[in-house]
Amino acid sequence: MIVVKVGGEVLARNLDGIVESVGRRADRGIVLVHGGGIIVTELCKRMGVEPKFVTSPEGLRSRYTDRDEIEVYVMAMAGKINKRIVSGLLSRGVKSVGISGADGPTAIAERKERIVIVDERGRKRVIDGGYTGRIVEIRTELIDLLLSNGFTVVIAPVAVDGKGNLLNVDADQMAFKLSSAVRADKLVMLTDVPGVLINNRVIERIRTNEVNEMIKRVGFGMNRKLMSAANAIEQGVKEVIISSGLVEDPLAHALAGGGTIIS
Amino acid sequence: MIVVKVGGEVLARNLDGIVESVGRRADRGIVLVHGGGIIVTELCKRMGVEPKFVTSPEGLRSRYTDRDEIEVYVMAMAGKINKRIVSGLLSRGVKSVGISGADGPTAIAERKERIVIVDERGRKRVIDGGYTGRIVEIRTELIDLLLSNGFTVVIAPVAVDGKGNLLNVDADQMAFKLSSAVRADKLVMLTDVPGVLINNRVIERIRTNEVNEMIKRVGFGMNRKLMSAANAIEQGVKEVIISSGLVEDPLAHALAGGGTIIS
Amino acid sequence: MRVKCPICGEPVEVPDDVLPGELIDHECGVTLEVLMDGNSIRLKPLEGIKEDWGE
Amino acid sequence: MRVKCPICGEPVEVPDDVLPGELIDHECGVTLEVLMDGNSIRLKPLEGIKEDWGE
Ligand SMILES: [Zn+2]
Ligand SMILES: [Zn+2]
Numbered sequence: 001m002i003v004v005k006v007g008g009e010v011l012a013r014n015l016d017g018i019v020e021s022v023g024r025r026a027d028r029g030i031v032l033v034h035g036g037g038i039i040v041t042e043l044c045k046r047m048g049v050e051p052k053f054v055t056s057p058e059g060l061r062s063r064y065t066d067r068d069e070i071e072v073y074v075m076a077m078a079g080k081i082n083k084r085i086v087s088g089l090l091s092r093g094v095k096s097v098g099i100s101g102a103d104g105p106t107a108i109a110e111r112k113e114r115i116v117i118v119d120e121r122g123r124k125r126v127i128d129g130g131y132t133g134r135i136v137e138i139r140t141e142l143i144d145l146l147l148s149n150g151f152t153v154v155i156a157p158v159a160v161d162g163k164g165n166l167l168n169v170d171a172d173q174m175a176f177k178l179s180s181a182v183r184a185d186k187l188v189m190l191t192d193v194p195g196v197l198i199n200n201r202v203i204e205r206i207r208t209n210e211v212n213e214m215i216k217r218v219g220f221g222m223n224r225k226l227m228s229a230a231n232a233i234e235q236g237v238k239e240v241i242i243s244s245g246l247v248e249d250p251l252a253h254a255l256a257g258g259g260t261i262i263s
Numbered sequence: 264m265i266v267v268k269v270g271g272e273v274l275a276r277n278l279d280g281i282v283e284s285v286g287r288r289a290d291r292g293i294v295l296v297h298g299g300g301i302i303v304t305e306l307c308k309r310m311g312v313e314p315k316f317v318t319s320p321e322g323l324r325s326r327y328t329d330r331d332e333i334e335v336y337v338m339a340m341a342g343k344i345n346k347r348i349v350s351g352l353l354s355r356g357v358k359s360v361g362i363s364g365a366d367g368p369t370a371i372a373e374r375k376e377r378i379v380i381v382d383e384r385g386r387k388r389v390i391d392g393g394y395t396g397r398i399v400e401i402r403t404e405l406i407d408l409l410l411s412n413g414f415t416v417v418i419a420p421v422a423v424d425g426k427g428n429l430l431n432v433d434a435d436q437m438a439f440k441l442s443s444a445v446r447a448d449k450l451v452m453l454t455d456v457p458g459v460l461i462n463n464r465v466i467e468r469i470r471t472n473e474v475n476e477m478i479k480r481v482g483f484g485m486n487r488k489l490m491s492a493a494n495a496i497e498q499g500v501k502e503v504i505i506s507s508g509l510v511e512d513p514l515a516h517a518l519a520g521g522g523t524i525i526s
Numbered sequence: 527m528r529v530k531c532p533i534c535g536e537p538v539e540v541p542d543d544v545l546p547g548e549l550i551d552h553e554c555g556v557t558l559e560v561l562m563d564g565n566s567i568r569l570k571p572l573e574g575i576k577e578d579w580g581e
Numbered sequence: 582m583r584v585k586c587p588i589c590g591e592p593v594e595v596p597d598d599v600l601p602g603e604l605i606d607h608e609c610g611v612t613l614e615v616l617m618d619g620n621s622i623r624l625k626p627l628e629g630i631k632e633d634w635g636e
Contacts, residue, residue: 046310071343079342080334083421083429087365091427097366097405102350104360104414114629116604124604126614126627142360142414149408151367158346164354166346377574379549387549389559389572 001029001147003184005175008035009192010245011081018190019088021251022152026094031143031153033178035171036081043076044069054117057124065168070131073168074100077156085154096152101135102160104142107174109133109159109167133159133167135174138181147182176228180235187237188254189225190245195260196222206262208233229262239263264292264410266447268438271298272455273508274344281453282351284514285415289357294406294416296441298434299344306339307332317380320387328431333394336431337363340419348417359415364398365423367405370437372396372422372430396422396430398437401444439491443498450500451517452488453508458523459485469525471496492525502526529569531558538569584624586613593624 002025006018011034022030044051049072052064065073078100086098101107112129119125146153155178157171172189179187195202198217206214211230215223222242229240243259244250253259265288269281274297285293307314312335315327328336341363349361364370375392382388409416418441420434435452442450458465461480469477474493478486485505492503506522507513516522527544528537534554548560549572558569582599583592589609603615604627613624 048309074346075338075342077342078346079338079340083337083341083363083365086363087423087427087429090365090368090423091425095367097362099360099362100346100349102346102353102361104358105353116627116630119600121598123600125600126602126604126630141412145408145412149404151405160350160353162354164350166350379572379575382545384543386545388545389547389549389575 001031001182001184002186002188003031003033003175003179003182004188004190004251005033005171006035006190006245007171007192008038008040010190010250011036012038013192014246014250015084016088017248018245018250019085020092021249023089023092023094024249025251026089026096026152029147031147031155031178031182031184032085033155033157033171033175034077034081034085035157036077039081040069040073040076043080044072047072054115054127057116057118059118065131067131070166070168073131074158074166078102078158082154082156089152089154094152095150096154097146098154098156099142100156100158100166101169101174102158102166104139105160106139106142106155107135107159107169107177108137108139109135109161109169111161111165111167131165131167133161133169135159135169135177138177140181143178143182172225172228176232179237179240180232183236185238186255187229187232187240188251189229189240189242190250190254191242192244192246193222194244194258195242196226203260204257206260208262211262226262233263264294264445264447265449265451266294266296266438266442266445267451267453267514268296268434269298269453269508270434270455271301271303273453274299275301276455277509277513278347279351280511281508281513282348283355284512286352286355286357287512288514289352289359289415292410294410294418294441294445294447295348296418296420296434296438297340297344297348298420299340302344303336303339306343307335310335317378317390320379320381322381328394330394333429333431336394337421337429341365341421345417345419352415352417357415358413359417360409361417361419362405363419363421363429364432364437365421365429367402368423369402369405369418370398370422370432370440371400371402372398372424372432374424374428374430394428394430396424396432398422398432398440401440403444406441406445435488435491439495442500442503443495446499448501449518450492450495450503451514452492452503452505453513453517454505455507455509456485457507457521458505459489466523467520469523471525474525489525496526527567529567531556532569533571540567540569582622584622586611587624588626595622595624 049068054064082098089096111133115129159169208230240262243254312331317327345361352359374396378392422432471493503525506517527540533556546562550558557572559572561568582595588611601617605613612627614627616623
């Protein structure tokens with residue numbers, strides 16, 4: 001059984017290619033975790049929902065998901081993108097089910113109830129933490145049931161907390177935690193780069209004990225992926241492949257060693 | 264096992280009441296089909312998607328679902344409303360799964376590929392039929408699997424055709440066809456009226472052989488419901504209850520005989 | 527503008543402001559659909575309309 | 582405006598344009614959260630912030 005994560009950039013440029021590639025290997029048992037940040041941003045714009053940012057007392061600026069934005073986020077992720085992938089698989093004869101982490105429930109997250117920010121006047125204030133969550137538990141009952149009955153499972157990066165709040169969770173983190181929880185043979189991360197790059201060369205293989213050294217030499221997004229990959233392998237995933245989602249048949253390419261294998 | 268259909272008007276006014284009522288009886292096995300037309304219309308407005316209407320050569324004006332509108336429809340139905348119900352059930356400790364008719368697939372529909380309209384210049388023209396569908400097949404595999412494993416199933420009125428097009432389908436029709444397909448004990452239609460009204464009085468019971476007589480005496484929306492109800496009963500549903508979704512504990516009220524029973 | 531009817535061969539009067547998909551009932555009894563490809567116009571008997579929709 | 586510190590009892594200077602949730606570090610070392618109910622102002626030691634978020 002393999003978990004595939006595909007980001008919003010890749011979906012925007014190659015949705016059909018991804019769907020085709022996943023569909024061809026559906027009999028292996030595939031859980032596809034999708035992102036879609038670009039599409040959320042675009043939709044927010046169309047609906048006049050302004051992106052909000054907050055500044056922490058340490059000066060760190062970050063995106064803030066308020067009540068309006070989580071609504072758009074859920075619609076775009078669990079509605080638009082998720083169902084487009086499902087119907088694409090279906091048109092290729094692959095039976096699939098699209099869920100979010102709230103269904104089952106499958107992904108339970110914790111939200112920051114309150115956060116401290118520095119406001120426009122330069123004064124510290126405590127505000128509601130918004131609707132971003134950190135996954136604290138994966139329940140595999142629903143996914144196991146669907147996979148063992150031959151369905152390809154497509155998951156939107158939405159989680160739920162104990163109070164029933166829908167939360168925005170990072171799709172990478174969802175893929176890592178999910179692949180650990182279901183003890184996937186492989187986790188394939190399809191990105192818009194060909195793998196882990198150092199001096200413009202793709203590193204073919206990284207052992208978990210080399211990750212700490214490696215993360216100093218790669219960019220910010222990639223170092224988080226590497227740390228999470230090492231973590232997932234410690235939790236029982238056999239290997240993580242970071243590879244391009246923009247090539248012909250991205251899964252064949254990834255499984256044939258095109259990209260970086262972390263093991 | 265019972266199928267419950269709840270319309271958009273009722274959801275807009277009493278979503279929590281419906282969720283609470285369904286949650287209390289989850290152990291009976293419930294499939295909840297929801298509408299949400301009001302929310303789709305509102306969202307279209309916010310996104311600047313104008314509702315479109317077409318006129319048939321017979322002079323009949325009807326709503327037209329174009330490519331922009333089906334996108335909003337899917338997001339609102341399968342994203343916003345569906346996940347809000349699922350998370351509401353979850354916060355009451357009820358494990359549930361929200362799907363659309365495209366998942367599985369569960370509801371296969373046929374769309375009108377081309378339709379004849381009379382255009383603004385008064386001339387007949389043939390145009391693409393848009394994204395409204397008529398359900399031609401219900402596959403119960405996914406629903407059966409979920410129900411038999413203790414999940415409450417929440418279904419958005421989205422279907423799919425053989426080419427993978429997502430289609431807008433009438434939630435009433437979905438509920439009727441679904442309850443026939445799964446051979447439900449009961450189909451409960453929760454509406455914004457207290458039942459089938461004649462001279463302002465709720466008719467307590469209607470036999471299927473009385474339906475033809477009855478439909479002349481009720482309004483347009485209700486006569487379609489009555490015809491479909493009679494049809495569902497012929498197909499094996501034991502009874503259809505048409506009842507208010509706006510009272511306290513609407514399912515208890517319906518199952519205790521509050522409303523109109525068709526059998 | 528005049529185009530030959532593909533069924534009876536007689537001329538069909540096509541309005542100058544015709545749009546793709548426009549339907550013209552010809553005197554021989556056929557309903558013709560206007561197909562446009564750039565500036566060229568073809569007429570084809572109307573097909574593929576399901577009358578019996580039911581909902 | 583001056584309000585009594587709930588920890589040390591000494592006066593705390595509160596700006597006139599204060600907003601709900603605003604934080605004031607008092608000289609006794611406590612961080613106070615401003616709670617507003619209509620026009621009345623209360624100060625409460627800040628609680629319920631998880632520092633260790635990790636992501
Ligand atoms: Zn002719
Ligand atoms: Zn003090």
